[in-house]
Amino acid sequence: MAVDRGEILAVVHSHPDRPPLPSPADLDACEEGGIPWHIVHVGKDDAGAVVAGEIHTFAPSGYEAPLLGLPFVHGVHDCYALIRRWYKRERGIVLPDFERRDGWWDDGVQNLYLDNYAKAGFEVVPDGVADLQVGDVILMQIRSKNHPNHAGIYIDGGWQWMIHHEYGQLSCKVVYGGHWLQVTRAVLRYRSQRS
Known part of the structure; x- marks a missing residue:
């Protein structure tokens, strides 16, 4: 596990073919972890090569997910x-x-x-x-x-x-x-x- 190798300073993950905006599950996990998150948009250029695009950064801010209307994400929103x-x-x-x-x-x-x-x-x-x-x-x-x-x-x-x-x-x-x-x-x- 990453935590066994030292202090975790941030979480970085990608959103393939969609904007790098945090989902409610991302916001919940950021709050739970207590560290900043960086979401990278990943897509393909005109030649079909995979490219990294815009990066969205956010940190714990007191977000609380609503009780109703959340999409199911096993282990996070279940x-x-x-x-x-x-x-x-x-x-x-x-x-x-x-x-x-x-x-x-x-x-x-x-x-x-x-x-x-x-x-x-x-x-x-x-x-x-x-x-x-x-x-x-x-x-x-x-x-x-x-x-x-x-x-x-x-x-x-x-x-x-x-x-x-x-x-x-x-x-x-x-x-x-x-x-x-x-x-x-x-x-x-x-x-x-x-x-």
């Missing part, structure tokens, strides 16, 4: 990242960022939620969906052979709203019921929320 953002913003709780490989839900080895929920301060709600409270994490199993691979946060008792970030979709708010209820496998509650 369902667990949404849970982390919600808890930090709404409860002032910083949850650990567990390493996760894309496709972990089908490798038969890693189980992101069941292996880590207690380490993050959660416990299973014995009555599950019958006792939902705002802030509860709903674990679901969608197109996975092995275990729960998706999660949402229950945010409103009136209309049963849940926010979630499904693979390949924008983060969004949905009514919790129907399909979502059918694929639910467990409900987790942060320990300090216990009634």
Whole structure:
């Protein structure tokens, strides 16, 4: 790893065939890393040769990604990242960022939620969906052979709203019921929320 070789002063990456403007995932990663970023536009000249173009530089500035409307980027803007953002913003709780490989839900080895929920301060709600409270994490199993691979946060008792970030979709708010209820496998509650 680069950090093993010395201090990392900046991150440089490219945006092939598009402007070198930071995406929400780039902005989040810059904030998380606490160091400047440089994005290089890469394209082709008239002869077809690859050329570097404009460079855009930015640094941590306090950016906070929105909860809703973000494109899915595994490990940066996914369902667990949404849970982390919600808890930090709404409860002032910083949850650990567990390493996760894309496709972990089908490798038969890693189980992101069941292996880590207690380490993050959660416990299973014995009555599950019958006792939902705002802030509860709903674990679901969608197109996975092995275990729960998706999660949402229950945010409103009136209309049963849940926010979630499904693979390949924008983060969004949905009514919790129907399909979502059918694929639910467990409900987790942060320990300090216990009634």
